[in-house]
Amino acid sequence: MSLLELKNVSKIYGPLKALDNVSLTVENGEWLAIMGPSGSGKSTMMNIIGCMDKPSLGEVILDGVDISKESSKKLTEIRRDKIGLIFQQFHLVNYLTAVENVMVSQYYHSMPDEKEALEALERVGLKDRAKHLPSQLSGGEQQRVCIARALINHPEIVLADEPTGNLDEANENIVIDLFRQLHREGTTLIVVTHDPEVAEVAQRTVVLEHGRPVKEIINESFEE
């Protein structure tokens, strides 16, 4: 069984169809990139997969559960237990240090564990910045804290919306390397991006236009 299955999903805002009858299957452990022009519905799709929004029509089966029918309380639980989120704007709690920001995610999931949080920061190369506030970190460093936070609870699926949109090339490469590691460990990855370089490294790329998938590219030269 696939980890994620979208069946004829539409999201309708008045006259606008942000998603228009989308069907998509993502296998366990797959690394998928989503591309498309601005306003094509990429973030809308991520919100629905990430249990932060519900489709107007269609079904979304995540790990055997139809999340389009669940209550928002149940969605919160699913989000907490199965999903790791990475955003374009780094979205850290600005009065908490790097390590505390990682611990917040643990706090809602299960138990805060500073040692584990520090290990996660070490993994993204930020061990020596653990006690810094977000305002004392560069954009790239902030994004790496977000990645550490997204990984700390070992989610089944990591959703990243333009994770490199605000980063320079060096930091972009660090993030891509981290995605490679995650993929090797078997985490399912869905990455929204405008950047062809970020899409190229994925196994498969889906291109959205006007809320519809118009193209699918399989990366033949993908190396495990």
Place this chain on the structure above:
Amino acid sequence: MKKKKMFLRMITASLLRRRSRMLVALLAIAVGATILSGLVTIYDDVPRQMGEQFRSYGANMIFMPSNGGELSGDSLQQAKNRIAEKQLVGYAPYRYENITVNERPMMAAATDFDGAAKTSPYWRVDGAWPSGVGEALVGKETAQTLALNVGDEVTLTYDLDKTPATADEAANTERNQNSAAFHVAGILDTGGNEEKYFFISIEDMEALTGKADCFDMAELSVTASQNELKTYADDISQHTDGVSARLVKRVTQSENTVLSKLQALVLLVTVIVLLLTMICVATTMMAVVTERRKEVGLRKALGASNKSIIVEFMGEGLLLGGIGGLLGSVFGFIFAQAVSMNVFNSSIQFRWLLIPVTVVVSVLVTGLSCLLPVRSATDVDPALVLKGE
């Protein structure tokens, strides 16, 4: 438990690292708590303070002859001795006699001037209080009628026989009279009946009338509660021959009226201050929540339930309430002390109980004012974190 530790770590970080915003809320709570605990202290202390003020504002008990006759010095002394010495602020016996000045009928009153100064502290004297034999204090009205000024001489005449019934009789009969000259030491201004009298010393009155050891009444100023006063009065009336003790109703009653009005005022101000504090805290918390919508969305996206969002904001609010209450109970005492020193000229005792009470009230009030703002925090949509705002 580790979860609790993280919770505390988050809310203290929020308070400590976001100082300016939280300082406003803290200030509102602390000021509210200060005024609250200050006013409660004053409210609590006002009866004692006012009691002292009123007691020094004149007599609250009088001794009268019980059988319609006269009071002897002995029986007055006996009655007076039944009151604990330290509660007796002032004591002044009075004796009234009809006299004439230049054939005009007038009233003379004999008293102990030191005592009168204590039982009637509101008497205003132009010139000086009489300090010895042959000196008189003249009521303002009488002084005007007779055109007397401070330093003048005046002769009081006492009829040793019955006072003549008509002017005709007074002119024709041979009368047995006694006269004495007095030096006007001061003019008395009270706004009351006293302005009609000549006040002279007891010795002078005895010399003028040839009659000693008889009084018409005595005024007393006693520091005691209404109940205690009543017990004293009953006790004296029962155990002292010829003396009936009564409370001066007019003064004590108005004292109680003023007291309850003052307390009601303090209570009203307290309630208003509480309301204002709540509004201020609620507004600040509303601003805090709005300012932190993104953070709330993020927390929700990370899996926070509505309950944990409420618990976190409430935690911050209540912590602020506690700190504000603690500050308020200390500053409140200083405030009450300052008021007391300025208005009543006496100091207040610190009450330890006021600290926990102020803290609890302040926490409750803060919690109450946070309810609405915090509820609005749960409306935040987690999807907003993916929107490029």
